[in-house]
Amino acid sequence: MTVRGRSTRKATRVHDGRRAAPVQLVEETPWRWRIDRAGDMRVPGIVFASRQLLPTVAADQSLQQVVNVATLPGIVRASYAMPDVHWGYGFPIGGVAATDVADNGAVSPGGVGFDISCGVRLLVTPLDRAELGPRLAALMDQLELLIPKGMGKGAVWEPAGDAELRRVLTEGARYAVERGHGTARDLERCEDEGVLAGADPDAVSERAKLRGLHQIGSLGSGNHFLEVQVVDRVYDENVAVAFGLHPGQVCVMIHSGSRGLGHQVCSDHVGRMEAAMGRYGIHVPDRQLACVPVRSPEGEAYLAAMAAAANYGRANRQLLGEAARRAFARAVGTDRLEMLYDVSHNLAKLETHQVGGRPCLLCVHRKGATRALPPGHPDLPPALGPVGQPVLVPGSMGTASHVLAGDPGGEAFHSTCHGAGRLVSRTVARHRVSGSALRRQLARAGVEVRAGSDRGLAEEAPTSYKDVDAVVETVELAGLARRVARLVPVGVIKG
């Protein structure tokens, strides 16, 4: 008997847990919708989206997933969805959910996703587009040469063995810098200064470590990319100046994650939690929401392994940024690429937030959602304190990307969107769009594309994504973050 074509989703559809309530949306404002508590929901759902961006319940299960997440043990305030929300594993991508650690709050790998600590890094150059001139093609050639991309192996740097890999897992980007790959200033501009605390390499399986040994400093595939971009528009002059951004400036955006290692960590711990969940009396409406209390052996083990994978992802982006500097040095004669910021959009973090007027330790799941600290937050480096955290929002291939800043309003535990948000599945996109035609179209538009596969290109066609400009406009209207600058690509490296 063949099992070809049997998707994971189908395999997990039948489940005997909590019953999901149907999705009933109440329009609160033109950019905010509420799903009232019903059935086993412990909190309401809040969806930040314009009518245009709202997923259709018929075509996309993400709003049902918002409802399902609202049943998680210990969840507080609301199950949130950002304007780029779409269907994911268990949780929607573009989902934010926080659980109260002291109230048996749960942690769920599905609330982080398979690509643990996937995120974005933006480096700014001293060059304007005009100064780069015709050297762009040579620069893209160097970037293609120095940046491993696509599925499987290939790395900028390999650890000497298990002992050194363990240091990557515990010390992240800081270890990369200690080994000479970058500067102290780079770390200052990383979320958590490049190191997520609480990592334990022993919570990471041998198999996961084996997969990670040869991928540090690699892009991967899918929506991951390295782009040479130009600042196309500034929305907030004061914040743009503080961020070191001005119109016409050349920047480098890197979008990558924890590769095979993070994927394996997620798989390992989902399996372990599925087996353990019953012992804690936890029932969920979808098996993909497997979770255990944060304060349980399985919960602590997941968070320790997740932090290790996050550190791997941070080291990965640090090495990719260094490779970009080398490419600029060779092709353009400067390696002065200064970090604006590096931030994850797939992570669960223990953070203290005000809940019901009291400070409360929460496990904040951000899956396809970016942390967005407001001005004055103590975790910001001094230079960014007055303006807030840079939020990096990559658009779909060939379209704009955005830089935002955290807003004091930000009600979703200081979180915002993470990208354009997929509209059409990879499979459907593949049948709709020709990769080679897309390649020609981008070339005609003046974008230098260095892509690994036509199939990958087809899957990432911008017509398969929402309009990122509309997504960030909604984010701003909803008071989640403020727009600072819009960047457009002139060169794309993709798996």
Add this chain to the structure above:
DNA sequence: ATGTAC
């Protein structure tokens, strides 16, 4: 996202 199933 991912040695696109082990």
